[in-house]
Amino acid sequence: MEKKLLTKYWHDPNHKMLDGYLKNGGYTAIKKALGMEPDAVIEEAKQSKLRGRGGAGFPAGMKWSFIPKKTDKPKYVVCNADESEPGTFKDREIIHKDPHSLIEGIAICAWAVQSHTAFIYIRGEFTEEAKMLERAIQEAYDHGYLGKGICGTAFDLELILHRGAGAYICGEETGMLESLEGKKGQPRNKPPFPATEGLFQCPTVINNVETLAVMPWIVLNGGAEYAKLGTPDSTGTKLVGISGPVKRPGVYEIEMGMPLMTFINELAGGMIEGKTLGAVIPGGSSTPPLTPAQCEQAKISYESLDKLGSALGTAGIIVLPDDFSVIEAMTVIARFYADESCGQCTPCREGTGWLYKTMKRIYAGKGAAQDLQMLSHISAGMKGRTICALADAAAWPMEGFLRTFPEAFQKAVTPKQAR
Amino acid sequence: MQLKPETKTKIKALLERYPQRQATLLPVLHLVQEDFGYLSDEVEELVAKELDIPRAAVSEVVTFYTMFYREPIGKYHIMACHNLSCTLMGAEKLIQHLEHRLGVKSKAPLGETTEDRRFTLTRVECLGACGEAPMMQINDKYHLNLTIEKIDKILEELP
Ligand SMILES: Cc1cc2nc3c(=O)[nH]c(=O)nc-3n(C[C@H](O)[C@H](O)[C@H](O)COP(=O)(O)O)c2cc1C
Ligand code: SF4
Ligand code: FES
Numbered sequence: 001m002e003k004k005l006l007t008k009y010w011h012d013p014n015h016k017m018l019d020g021y022l023k024n025g026g027y028t029a030i031k032k033a034l035g036m037e038p039d040a041v042i043e044e045a046k047q048s049k050l051r052g053r054g055g056a057g058f059p060a061g062m063k064w065s066f067i068p069k070k071t072d073k074p075k076y077v078v079c080n081a082d083e084s085e086p087g088t089f090k091d092r093e094i095i096h097k098d099p100h101s102l103i104e105g106i107a108i109c110a111w112a113v114q115s116h117t118a119f120i121y122i123r124g125e126f127t128e129e130a131k132m133l134e135r136a137i138q139e140a141y142d143h144g145y146l147g148k149g150i151c152g153t154a155f156d157l158e159l160i161l162h163r164g165a166g167a168y169i170c171g172e173e174t175g176m177l178e179s180l181e182g183k184k185g186q187p188r189n190k191p192p193f194p195a196t197e198g199l200f201q202c203p204t205v206i207n208n209v210e211t212l213a214v215m216p217w218i219v220l221n222g223g224a225e226y227a228k229l230g231t232p233d234s235t236g237t238k239l240v241g242i243s244g245p246v247k248r249p250g251v252y253e254i255e256m257g258m259p260l261m262t263f264i265n266e267l268a269g270g271m272i273e274g275k276t277l278g279a280v281i282p283g284g285s286s287t288p289p290l291t292p293a294q295c296e297q298a299k300i301s302y303e304s305l306d307k308l309g310s311a312l313g314t315a316g317i318i319v320l321p322d323d324f325s326v327i328e329a330m331t332v333i334a335r336f337y338a339d340e341s342c343g344q345c346t347p348c349r350e351g352t353g354w355l356y357k358t359m360k361r362i363y364a365g366k367g368a369a370q371d372l373q374m375l376s377h378i379s380a381g382m383k384g385r386t387i388c389a390l391a392d393a394a395a396w397p398m399e400g401f402l403r404t405f406p407e408a409f410q411k412a413v414t415p416k417q418a419r
Numbered sequence: 420m421q422l423k424p425e426t427k428t429k430i431k432a433l434l435e436r437y438p439q440r441q442a443t444l445l446p447v448l449h450l451v452q453e454d455f456g457y458l459s460d461e462v463e464e465l466v467a468k469e470l471d472i473p474r475a476a477v478s479e480v481v482t483f484y485t486m487f488y489r490e491p492i493g494k495y496h497i498m499a500c501h502n503l504s505c506t507l508m509g510a511e512k513l514i515q516h517l518e519h520r521l522g523v524k525s526k527a528p529l530g531e532t533t534e535d536r537r538f539t540l541t542r543v544e545c546l547g548a549c550g551e552a553p554m555m556q557i558n559d560k561y562h563l564n565l566t567i568e569k570i571d572k573i574l575e576e577l578p
Contacts, residue, residue, distance in 0.1 A: 074438070086502045086545035117438065124449075124486045125498075125546050127559040160436060165445055165484035166528075168544065182444030182476070184483040200439055243504035243549035250550045285503055285545075316549065318504055332503050336544050339527065 001267055003229065003237050003255040005217045006210075010097040016132070018139040021100040027145055029216035030107045034153050041112040045215070047223025049235040053090075054080055054171075054208030055284065055314045056389075057302055061223070064205060066195035067113040073202040077110045077118035078180065081133075081209045082164060082171035084123055086285035086336060087316035090239040091209035093251045095122075095129045098213060099136035103159065105212035107150065108219055110157050113205055117158045121176050124165040133161050168340040172388045173206040175342065186342045187388035210239055230256030234301035234312070242268045244319030245275045260290075260298040264319065271321065278322030279404070283313025285333050286393035288400020289326070310400065327412045330401045331359040337394035348391035351382040355398055367413040376402060420461050422469060426450050430469055441472050444480055448487055457488040485528040485543075493532040493539035495577060498556040499525060501542045504549035513553055514542065516567050520574070538574075 004010075014020025021027070033041050046061030067075060079102065083091040094102060106118050122130050137159055140146040148156050162180055169175045170185035177199050179185035198204025214236070218226050227235045234256035240263060241251045247269030254263060260282065264270065271277055279289045282298065288310040290298060298304055302312045320329055338356035343349045358375055361367050379395040379402075386392075402409055422430075429450055433443040447466060448458065455462050458481050467474040481487045499505075499514050514525050523531035523540050530541035548554050551563035555570070562573055 083547040084545060087504055087549055088545075089547045089549050092547050123547065124484070125543075125556060128561065158436075163445065163449060165449065166486035167484050179445065180442060181439065182441035182472075182480065184479055200442075241550055243552055244507045249552075281503075318507070318549070320507065324507060328506075329503060332501070332506055336502060339544065 001254070001262075002252050004253050005226075005229075005237050006094070006098070006101065006214050006239065007253040016097055016099055016136070018100060018136070018143060021098075025220075026100050026216075027104055027151070029219040030104050030111070030145065031151050033108045033111050033219050034151055034155060038112050038114055041108060041219065044218055044223040045112065048218045048226035049223075050211065050214065050218065050226065051234070051302065052208055053210035053214075053238070053314070055085060055286075057312065060207060060211050063195070063207070064109065064112050066193070067115075067203045067205060068196060069114075071203060074117060074200075075113055075115040076199045076202055076204040077106060077113065077115045078173075078176065078199060078204055078206045079106055079118065079120040079209060079212055080171065080173065080176060080206055081120050081122040081126070081129075082168075082176065083126070083209070084168045084171050085314050085316065086333070087243060087281060087318040088241060088284050088314040089243070089316065090241050090251050090314070092126065092129060093239070093241075094209050094213050095126070095132055099133050100140065101213040101216055102133075102209055103136060103140050103145065105215035106159060107145065107157055108215045109205060109207065109212060111155060113203075115205070116156050117160070119180060119199075120159065120161050121170070121180060122161060122163055123170075124163050126163075130161060130163055137161060167342075168336075169342045169388075169390060172390065175388065176206065177204065184342075186344050187390075189387055231299075231301050231303065233303045238300065238312075238315050240300060240315045240317060242317040242319065244317075245272045245321050246270065246319050247272055254300065256301050257304075258300045260295050260300055260317075263300060264295070264317070268319075271319070275321040275323070277319065278324060279320040279326060279329075281318040281320070281397075282315070283311050284316040285318070285336065286396055287311045287313040288396055289320070289329075289404050291404055294404075309403070311396075325363075326401060326405045326408050327359070327363050330398065331356070331363045333397050334359040334394070337390065341390060341394075345386040345391065347382045348386045348394070351378050351391060352394045354378050355394060362409070362412050365412075365416070369413050371413055372402065372409055420465065422451065422465055423454055426454055427469070434470075440470055441476065443470065444472070444477065445484075448477075448481065452487060457491050459489075488529070491536075492529070494537050495557055496539045496541065498541050498543040498546070500544070500546050500548075500552070500554050500556075501527075502545035502549075504545070505553040508552040510553040513555075513565055513567060513570060514540075517570065520571075 009015040009024045051057040170179045174188035175185040194204040334356040338352040382391040382395040525540045527542040532539040
């Protein structure tokens with residue numbers, strides 16, 4: 001059922017310590033990479049067709065290849081450990097069980113793009129996780145996997161763990177760069193893109209924790225081997241999280257393309273006693289919901305979920321039981337994006353605010369029929385017009401809920417006597 | 420009021436490590452808040468001086484991030500997740516129970532503090548532990564798979 005590349009040794013409690021990690025073959029991938037040309041490492045990443053695991057799904061190898069080769073500026077690698085898209089909790093698992101895979105993946109990326117300074121930006125609330133990473137980083141320094149001349153080569157690599165301080169928007173990559181520079185985490189206009197003008201105006205790669213942590217496997221086994229797994233558009237494996245009233249919530253590594261219902265019923269054990277499946281949000285709270293009928297057709301892959309009008313996103317599955325009001329669910333989602341908008345762009349600041357206010361009114365039973373048109377209208381006006389994708393991330397689920405559960409919304413705005 | 424000598428030493432080490440002075444601001448504010456409990460005007464001034472950056476740059480950052488406090492809070496800061504996965508697993512009932520038990524109102528981004536200044540009850544968004552919902556964070560620690568009985572026990576056992 002599970003396909004364990006990244007999670008192969010997670011049952012081993014010593015794997016999180018350097019000793020255990022080395023026994024399980026750790027830090028052989030970085031040694032191999034250091035013996036290759038940096039471009040050859042980028043080529044392996046490209047061949048793997050691995051798509052970034054932070055939500056946007058941009059091909060990782062291609063991103064690395066955008067970093068200019070000839071430049072006088074320093075280059076930076078930033079690992080995005082902000083993990084704050086509601087429903088997502090996979091990166092936390094990686095940090096708990098496999099911090100050295102992440103460090104090794106960062107070193108591979110740094111070598112590939114020839115960067116000597118890397119950062120892990122971890123969300124501020126992850127205090128225990130920051131301590132775990134700090135300990136692993138120290139172990140890596142003490143044994144020459146980080147610092148001056150790593151693995152006995154002439155390649156230097158500093159890795160700095162940087163804690164955020166509570167702001168969802170710092171998960172957006174340019175908000176993160178601003179935050180790393182000691183400023184408010186307000187996203188930047190693009191272009192320029194981080195590949196040319198990122199951290200401190202220097203070329204910067206930003207990758208999610210999972211994207212980087214799987215790199216050691218890709219380097220050791222080859223990109224082509226990775227691409228053999230999964231589907232043509234969704235290669236490899238994926239860490240999929242599942243929460244809500246299922247018997248075994250948690251994070252599982254599966255080969256891409258697994259039927260969604262197989263995942264829910266077999267890995268997660270199905271619904272808890274007395275609950276029936278009502279809807280599934282497949283990839284974090286910004287991805288539109290699926291009905292039980294759609295779930296039957298869905299596979300866990302980028303293309304299958306796109307086709308059903310949703311998205312793989314972060315692969316944080318949220319299962320809603322049929323006795324939970326979809327109006328309440330959408331109200332919670334709308335509140336989140338309204339609270340987290342950084343306020344720079346009018347369509348986002350105003351739009352997220354209106355969506356929340358209107359949803360709250362409908363949830364309180366005070367909605368009117370024209371509210372539904374207004375919700376669609378506001379959502380449409382928020383998409384593709386702002387500095388970052390938070391506005392889109394708020395509009396997608398709104399449009400998705402309206403499209404998927406029209407009866408529930410109609411009923412919610414119908415006066416009680418008339419129902 | 421002054422920064423502690425140990426903190427100043429740590430700040431110096433950060434300044435050596437980071438490529439740019441202002442980039443140390445978040446780690447420095449975390450350190451300083453640990454010493455003083457919250458970030459008053461006076462503390463902001465000290466940080467600005469120590470890093471040699473404008474005071475406005477410090478204030479702007481302090482107000483932007485929810486984990487930096489502009490006022491004193493309770494000894495135990497209870498941050499109850501009220502995002503979707505936790506709500507599905509009964510977070511609202513837990514929060515109501517806490518409000519009742521502590522006699523304060525939960526709010527975001529910073530909730531009320533009990534009169535004895537022992538507890539502050541804040542509502543927060545997803546803390547990235549949805550598989551173990553419902554959950555809360557008390558100061559640095561995550562408490563997972565909560566029930567009313569469990570949360571009562573946790574509160575009673577706090578020193
Ligand atoms: C509002 C918003 C929040 C985001 N939050 C996260 C996050 O918490 N973690 C993450 O890895 N990516 C997040 N992203 C995506 C990042 O901007 C970026 O695409 C990603 O870190 C790139 O890494 P990847 O290519 O390896 O996925 C967010 C994007 C947006 C628009
Ligand atoms: S879209 Fe929203 S969150 Fe993104 S920059 Fe604009 S206002 Fe800020
Ligand atoms: S919804 Fe509560 S931890 Fe994610």
